[in-house]
Amino acid sequence: MTSVRKRNWTAPNGEEKTAWQVDYKDAAGKRRSKQFTRKKDAEAWLTTAAYQVQQGTHTPDSQSITVAKAAELWIKRGERENLEASTLAAYGQHVRLHIVPLCGDKKLSQITRPMAEGWRDDLMEKLSRPMASRVLRSLTAIVSEAQGRGYVAQNVVAGVKMRRAKREKPKVVIPTKAELKAIIAAAKASAEPMAYPLALIAIFAGLRASELRGLPWRCIDLKAATVTVDQRADVKNVIGPPKSEAGYRTIPLPASAIAALTAWKLACPPTDDGLVFPSLAKRVMSHMFMNVNIMGAVQLAAGIADPMMKDGKLALDKDQQPVVAQRYTLHDFRHAAASLWIEQRVNPKRVQKWMGHSSIQVTFDTYGHLFDQADQDSAVAAAIEQELIG
Template sequence: MAIRKRAWTAPDGSEKTAWLVDYKDQAGKRRAKQFARKKDAEAWRVGAAWQVSQGVHTADSQSVTVAAAADLWIKKAEAEGRERGTIAQYGQLARKHIVPFLGAEKLSRLTRPAIEAYRDELIATRSKAMAGKAVRALSSILTEAQRRGLVAQNVASGVKVIRQARERAKITIPDKTELKAILDAASDDLRPMLLTAILTGLRSSELRGLRWSDIDLKRGRLSVNQRADKFGEIGPPKSGAGYRTIPIGQALVKELTAWKLRCPKGPEGLAFPNTEGGVQQYGHLLRRKFLPLQVKAGVCDPVIEDGKPKLDKKSLPTMQARYGFHALRHAAASAWIKQKIDLKRLQVWIGHESIQLTLDTYGHLITDASGDAAIIAASQAELLA
């Protein structure tokens, strides 16, 4: 790579100079990059020479900005038919957590130290969970750009946001008294769905997409073959592990048999539709039904503002629901674990892609005091015999 001085006369008649680095990239194509100062040209030449030798150099003229690459990433997801919720999440990550920091930067100018600094700034201004999502999204953007030939390497690969186990949100599980209170307070039309959630561990999207054809009341089992996203669109489960069959007991069979007779009919044959037989909207289910139901059932806590309970117009404490809908899924898993379900079966019934995810989520619930005592006694006898 050679550095040479370039001089020319500007339109206003002034004399201009610059330093030009002439070089060939890894494909043998001649390229040039201009700098105002010689020392900047020399510093860039050193890095570029190493990149060319490693086959990871991308000329600025071949590159695009991070913002443009993010748009291409989102458009690819749209072309592949990804769910609207997923595409919306991609857009939000790019718009709020990537472009404000790196949007104007060309991919060819990104470096590993720059990505590490970006990660540190995210951690300082966002939760670790959100910072991790943004860093992973950036890595996916660069992977797609690399596939398109817009950059030769993914400098975000390997950059991670490490979360300690103590920093991860602990799952909250309603106890039996709370579950009974919720079911007792539920309307006749809502109770079947809640009971199904509690006894099968289905996600809210799976419940809203469940069809009567997926429920075998005679054999006592139901299958998950589709789901409804937050926009109410029916589609396949998010992963292969989402397809599964779960046995159901007589209490749920009896509840569903009675509900089927009065369930609103619709073209999709949904088991838990809205009043017109269509897909229930998740926001409506949560905000208009499940959360107010908990307050009605007394499964709630006061809203705290400035260290004091917030009061309503009647000077009474404003109450808020204690659990999200996902807590019912945790209740099912917890009940199965208490019955000493094996890990593989728990993974299948709950619909996790890996047994590691199941362990990370529910491992702290898996205890066996009597079994532990037996193991300790046997090992002690073996070692001290």
């Protein structure tokens, strides 16, 4: 039985108080009550609550928790599941800097779809689209975790989506063939002996930076001319498994890479983890050192660099010469590998496998324009052949 009744009482300080109390039974048949200052608010809430009870989606406020508390439970679960340190740090940042200030004090049972849509809009106004999307996904996961624990009956945030961007998604930055040739030549001439094999593996195998840093010699098959990925180094230089099942893969290597690796294996200092590219201390090399001190230095030697700007002006060194920086990161060489495979008409599913993508959609979203271009090139060649040969 449900009802809305007026309640009068005297406060401890002698002040007369009035409120409108809603009495109802939840889905389990337990009597519940909730007070409102105005009668119309009480009636409106009761209409919604009665429908939710009937649908089995109602959670009493007394049994719910705040978004901030739910976020704590979500983070702790991630810690128990041994998520990567970088992932936990990102989640903690989402919660601390964005979610708690936005809605941390709100009880899960009080969240409505319009409310969640408003939070999405607030995030989009304050943050970049990619960051707003990540924070919204974290908020959805937080409520989902609480739902599984029985603190809320439904996840209204799950249906809230980011609006589709009007601008075209920027294409990936890919080094040109001329630049790749210059980089390979500079790496081969470098005084750093690991620069040449590192450049060849990065360009021809498309490994992630974390996979290059955690690559062991046991995963290099010099006879079969392949490299296998079954581990990686995280942001704290800790060796662990790939981030997903798709990360486990075997990729073919050309003869030049095998020759360079064979020579480097004889000179490579031994390490406890048997690393192919260890640091000077014979441990996992940091991302910055590999990216800047090795591949960055190779690019500068090859003349592949861009001037740096400071306060809108060209940055100058102490001799008043322009300061330049490497043009490409380690991840850009991963894109280079994909583009070379696609140009050779490698099947999209195989490109997905070699890149370690979780789905073919990721591959098409990233390199779809390259596949389209390859198809067009093939059609042009076939048309010319038809005209000349028949």
